[in-house]
Amino acid sequence: MSESVSLVRETGLISAAERNAALDRHVEEILSAGARRVLLLPPDITRMNSDAGPITAYLYARLSPSADVDIMPTLGTHMPMTDHELRVMFGDTIPLSAFKVHDWRHDIECLGEVPGELLSEWSEGKLDFSVKVEVNTILRSGYDRLVSIGQVVPHEVVGLANYTKNICVGAGGFDIINKSHFLGAVHGMERIMGQMDTPVRKLFNYAVSEFMGDLPIRYILTVMAKDESSGVFGMKGLFIGDGDDVFENAAVLSQNVNIIQLDEPLRKVVVYLDPEEFKTTWLGNKAVYRTRMAMADNGELIVLAPGLKQFGEDLGVDTLIRRHGYRGTEATLRAVKDDPELAASLGAAAHLVHGSSEGRFTITYCPGDGMDLDTVRSVGYEAAPLADMTKKYNPETLKDGFNTLADGEVIFFISNPALGLWGLKENF
Numbered sequence: 001m002s003e004s005v006s007l008v009r010e011t012g013l014i015s016a017a018e019r020n021a022a023l024d025r026h027v028e029e030i031l032s033a034g035a036r037r038v039l040l041l042p043p044d045i046t047r048m049n050s051d052a053g054p055i056t057a058y059l060y061a062r063l064s065p066s067a068d069v070d071i072m073p074t075l076g077t078h079m080p081m082t083d084h085e086l087r088v089m090f091g092d093t094i095p096l097s098a099f100k101v102h103d104w105r106h107d108i109e110c111l112g113e114v115p116g117e118l119l120s121e122w123s124e125g126k127l128d129f130s131v132k133v134e135v136n137t138i139l140r141s142g143y144d145r146l147v148s149i150g151q152v153v154p155h156e157v158v159g160l161a162n163y164t165k166n167i168c169v170g171a172g173g174f175d176i177i178n179k180s181h182f183l184g185a186v187h188g189m190e191r192i193m194g195q196m197d198t199p200v201r202k203l204f205n206y207a208v209s210e211f212m213g214d215l216p217i218r219y220i221l222t223v224m225a226k227d228e229s230s231g232v233f234g235m236k237g238l239f240i241g242d243g244d245d246v247f248e249n250a251a252v253l254s255q256n257v258n259i260i261q262l263d264e265p266l267r268k269v270v271v272y273l274d275p276e277e278f279k280t281t282w283l284g285n286k287a288v289y290r291t292r293m294a295m296a297d298n299g300e301l302i303v304l305a306p307g308l309k310q311f312g313e314d315l316g317v318d319t320l321i322r323r324h325g326y327r328g329t330e331a332t333l334r335a336v337k338d339d340p341e342l343a344a345s346l347g348a349a350a351h352l353v354h355g356s357s358e359g360r361f362t363i364t365y366c367p368g369d370g371m372d373l374d375t376v377r378s379v380g381y382e383a384a385p386l387a388d389m390t391k392k393y394n395p396e397t398l399k400d401g402f403n404t405l406a407d408g409e410v411i412f413f414i415s416n417p418a419l420g421l422w423g424l425k426e427n428f
Contacts, residue, residue, distance in 0.1 A: 003029075004241030006249055013227050013234035019051075020058055026147075026220070026240050027062045035144035037068045041171060042149040044073040045085045045276065046283050049419060050151035051222050051235055053089040059147065060094050072100040072138060074150070074170025077177060077347065078283075078313045088276065100138060108134040108173035111211040114203060119183065122199035126186045133207040134173025139215060149220045152239075152250040153258050154421035156289035156354050157184040159195040160254055162221055163247035164204035167212070176207065182346035185329075185353045190293055194259050194421050194428070196251040205244070218242045221250040224419065225257035226400075233419075261425040265296030271414045272395040275307025275368070281321070281379075282313045285355040286417040288363060293423030294412075299361040304395060306386060309370035311379065312348070316341075320348045325379035326355040326363075356380070366390070 007014055007022050030038065040059060042052040056071060063069050071094065073081055080101045081089070114131040139146060148166045155161035157180065169177050184192055184200045192198045208217070223237035237253040239246045271287035278284040287303045295301060312318030320342055324335045332352045336343050343349075357363055364382040366389040367373070376383035392405075398413040405411065414422070 004243060004246055005239065006246075007238040008253060009236055011227070011229060013230075013232065013236065014238055016054070019055070019235060019238055022238055022240065023055065023058055023220075024062070026218070027059065030063065030145050030147075031066055033144070035067055037143045038063055038070070038145045038147065039138065039143040040069065040071045040147050040149065041074050041166060042071065042090075043151070043166070043170065044075050044078055044081050045089045046078060046278075047151055047418070048089055048274075048277055049224055049233070049416065050149075051224060052149045052151065053091070055149055055220060055222070057091045057094060059149075060098065067144075069098065070100055070138075070143075071098050072102055072136065072171065074148075074166050075102045075104070076169045076172065077104055077317065085276075102136050102171055104173055104177060107136050107138070109137050109140065110134050110173070110175075111140075112207075114206060114210075118206065119179075119203075122202050123183055123186060127183060129179060131179045131203065131207075132173070132175035133168070133211045134176055135167065135212070136171045136173075139167075139171060139212075144216060146215055146217045147220060148217055151222045151224055152247065152254045153224070153419070154194040154254065154290065156189050156193060156286075157181050157350070158200040158204065159192045159198035160201075160251045162250075163219060164201075164208045166219075167217065168204045168207050176203075178345055178347035180204070180347075181350035185350035189289065189354055190427065193289075193293060193423070194255060196248065196255070219246055221246060223250055223253045223257065258420045259428065260294075260420055260422045261428055262294055262422065263425060265299065265424060266291070266294045266412045266422070267296050267299045268302070268409070268411045269295065269299070269414065270302045270304065270393045270395075270398070270411050271417050273303060273305045273307065274416065277307075277416075277418070278305065279307045279309045279370075280313050280318075281308070281311045281326075281355060281365070282317065282351060284308060284365075285326075285351070287414070288355050288357065290417045290420065291414070291422050292357065293421070293427050295357070295361045297360050301357070301361055301363045302384075302389060302393065303363065303365045304386065304390060304393065305365055306368035307370065308365065308367040317345065317348045317351070320345055321352065321379060324352055326352055327380045328356045328358045329353050332356075 373383035
């Protein structure tokens with residue numbers, strides 16, 4: 001086990017120079033160990049705010065003169081990144097030939113199986129299926145070091161994103177992705193969000209420790225937030241290492257800076273989805289996941305989604321979302337029983353549960369030119385023209401948090417739902 005690195009700023013932000021100095025210690029350790037082949041595993045553009053892009057570019061620049069360095073964005077079920085997206089996230093100095101594409105349906109191998117007895121224990125007896133631990137074959141193709149890079153932030157499936165999730169889902173296969181998501185949905189999203197110790201985290205940690213102990217994995221974890229004094233978004237913590245303490249330290253910091261605790265339920269929330277980052281409801285429903293614990297009964301959630309083009313990142317999942325829609329837990333569980341395709345894609349079923357308000361509040365999507373209003377309504381959401389809603393709720397003039405409009409209406413605005421978790425204090 002290598003020496004861990006922890007860099008935290010309680011006030012202010014970690015500078016690029018400080019970040020790079022910490023990364024240099026990691027680079028020196030890799031090179032001094034004689035590594036000649038290195039695989040970097042950063043997230044894709046849907047985690048643009050993680051700072052993983054600049055970190056990956058810096059590591060590539062420092063390592064590539066001495067080692068062969070490949071980069072595989074941990075797509076999970078997401079669409080492959082375009083050349084434009086690669087340049088936006090990672091800059092223009094890395095040759096495109098260095099990037100590999102993860103195919104979660106085909107380029108995988110099974111390393112073992114988590115027994116159903118453990119799933120029963122973790123799910124409090126609700127599930128008893130076994131789980132195949134499948135990862136991309138590239139992870140076992142002779143690299144001297146695997147570097148998993150990503151942001152720890154509240155997450156609807158695992159509790160807090162990254163660490164072993166980046167391996168098991170980001171570079172994982174069909175079975176573990178689908179069943180882990182369903183495990184989280186069955187356990188209950190409100191019981192998971194922002195928590196360090198969850199059934200899904202137990203599954204991922206077990207899978208890595210039991211079946212990937214021979215892989216030379218090192219983790220680089222960031223915690224990102226707005227600095228309270230300056231209002232500038234940036235890095236609050238950087239954690240490097242290969243032990244559980246690296247994740248645990250990052251998780252505690254994320255809980256402190258990424259969970260926004262509110263005194264009263266929110267009656268009206270407006271969320272903006274950056275078109276570069278959010279092109280599907282699969283991703284855009286962070287607007288639902290991350291606010292559901294804060295929404296008042298009979299409240300209204302308005303999602304400004306100029307980049308919306310489809311529902312699922314994967315064609316098969318997109319078809320299932322269009323077929324069944326976001327209609328709540330009971331309807332989804334009935335659909336799982338009646339539709340063999342949905343039963344075989346439990347990750348999609350979990351997503352349908354997560355993307356529903358369970359009838360407590362309305363969800364109004366406002367798409368751009370990529371999707372018409374009737375298509376939005378067909379999956380159970382309400383819909384409104386983007387132009388009309390952005391005229392009334394202009395994301396360029398609204399500030400994060402409470403806003404009082406010219407007509408006296410009070411709304412709560414969120415400029416990027418991927419950056420935090422909003423909930424009532426009593427929930428935490």
